[in-house]
Amino acid sequence: MRLHNASDKPEVLDLLITGVTVVHTKPELQVIENAVIGIRGSRIIFVTTAQNAYVNNAKRTIDLHGHMVLPGFINVHTHTILTMVRGVAEDMGFAPAYTPGVPHGHEVTPEEAVALARLGALEAMLFGSTTINDSYVHAELTLPAMADIGLRTYACGRIHDVDFSRVHLGEWRHDDKIGERTLAEALALHSKWHGSRDGRIGVHLTPHATDTCSKHLLRQVSDHCELHNSIVTTHLSQSVMENQRVQARDGCSPCELLEQVGLLGPRLIAAHGMYMSDSDIHRAGRAKMNLAHVPKGNATGGRIAPSRAMQNAGIRLTLATDNMHADMIEVMRWALNLGRIQVGCIDDSWQPADMLRMATFNGAHAMGLGDQIGTLEAGKLADLVCVDMNRPHLVPCINPLGNLVHTGQGSDVAMVIVHGEIVVEKGRATRVDQDTILINAQRAANALWQRARTQI
Ligand SMILES: [Zn+2]
Structure with missing residues (x-):
């Protein structure tokens, strides 16, 4: 100093x-x-x-x-709009996009997206996050709307070529046109916003997951990331179903797929990883991948990511709330305790300082901002x-x-x-009226839930 x-x-x-x-x-x-x-x-x-x-x-x-x-805490993986399903979806399925009976991204109007994203961003900021890395629908509107609240805001729409209107029904229909559209939207967002407002806004390309993106689309994303030297964020091995689908489609594991298309490396922030095999954990460690560890969200779904083995293998652990809450202090506590459960004891390498490092220092480096924050x-x-x-x-x-x-x-x-x-x-x-944000978000969620219930 x-x-x-x-x-x-x-x-x-x-x-x-x-x-x-x-x-x-x-x-x-x-x-x-x-x-x-x-x-x-x-x-x-x-x-x-x-x-x-x-x-x-x-x-x-x-x-x-x-x-x-x-x-400030760096929440490397979140979906602020998914505040719309909090208190309900946690008890239904491992992720809202795959869960029937809840509102889904393709059903969210632009106005509802902005109202809910501002709520999630407000919650994150009030609870001490200074940087969030968000991905969901209508990012062209939610990105500036979240940044207006005051956060250092990174966001991107979901890049995918599966038809998301069918996934929660158990149907994976890949469509090249969807892939072309979502990738083009993400690239347009990047060229318009990345580095704007004195660097307080950024865009990282965000292919949704290995089962919702074809190998062809992931390779395209990889090429663009190489071109722009960009960080890329995705979900990785967050369910047995994802592993099985990729195995059936491409004959490999999700981690192997990311390696084959050139995405597995130090510029990748992969969320969850609960269902990575031991060999995939070592593969990701050798590649110096960043894991967005979501201990509270994963535990809510009944699963613990093997965070100790991942760290030992060389994966850089960062922390994230994912969705439905934004308290990074609580996430540090969950990461600490779940890591100790894995080894059955208290040891010197898994202490509160290690959790703080994941929530700040490691997150900054994973985001490519280690020399700045x-x-x-x-x-x-x-x-x-x-x-x-x-x-x-x-x-x-x-x-x-x-x-x-x-x-x-x-x-x-x-x-x-x-x-x-x-x-x-x-x-x-200091910048916004909190009460208005809460009222607008509740109104948006009411409308979404009303529509979701009439579809059942
Ligand atoms: Zn996620």
Whole structure:
């Protein structure tokens, strides 16, 4: 860390945060008590102890004694619109797209998509995510609508060539025209939005899954990713059915398929992986694939991804909520506990600091943003989260990170800063009217559920 001391030329800061405990991993755990954080524009100027910093040289100074400051959480895999099925779909099937009796993406109108995406993005931001990587329908509208709330927003529509209006009925009909259309839409989204709004918006190509994309389409996606040096996100081995379908269609496993088309590598963020074989886990590890680990969502479906074996094989673990909730603090806790269940003990390599690394540092690197976000250091973008530790479930506080991971909640987040801008203050969004977002999302979900029920 570069200390900002008396020999440096004093320059006016936009924001000075004082009195906090800074906790981050880079990649080893770093803790700074009674820290001050200086921010100018979008960047962190210094993170240091109080005696090393200019405390009277900022346009705004906020004393946050009793708060812990972390890098913003990076939720590498989510579908904000799927807030529409929360509280119901968790108890029905492993993923809403494959589950009959719930609203589906092809049924969502543009207005409903925007209303629900803004709800999901708001929830994520209030709970401490500063970056999300989203994929679902109507991305050309939901991407800017989510970014307007204040998040660093990456999004893409679902690329697929299966007819999604039939999948929940158990029919996989591949249609080249659907593939051409969804890929063209994703590429148009990329050329229009990637890197816009000072880099606060990005587009990663997102083929939906190995069973909903043909080998031909996946190869096309791979070619475009190579051309644009782009990150790609997909679902991987999230069900026995997916494994069986790919085996029957292409004569290989989903992981082998991704390798054959050139997608398996360090630019791939693959979600779930619960049904990867041991040989596929080693294949993905050798390729240095990133796993979007979804421990809470997977456990809700009755399955645990072999996260310990994956890490040991060389797969980089990152964390994600997937859908129906957006609390990355809860996800860290689920990842910690489910990892321990796999080995039946507590060990030094699976501790709260390791979960924080997955939720921040690893996520940033998987997203290709490791030199910009994921740690709290001079020169990096000011994406950070302040957690109010003066809550009954967080007192007494001997080890702040231990408290956060074991008993913390997303609602403990008091302030969120993205790109140097305060987007959540005193637990409320600063850019948008939260009540309106909630009302519009409830209205959209009511309409979708009403239509879904009349179709049964
Ligand atoms: Zn997903």
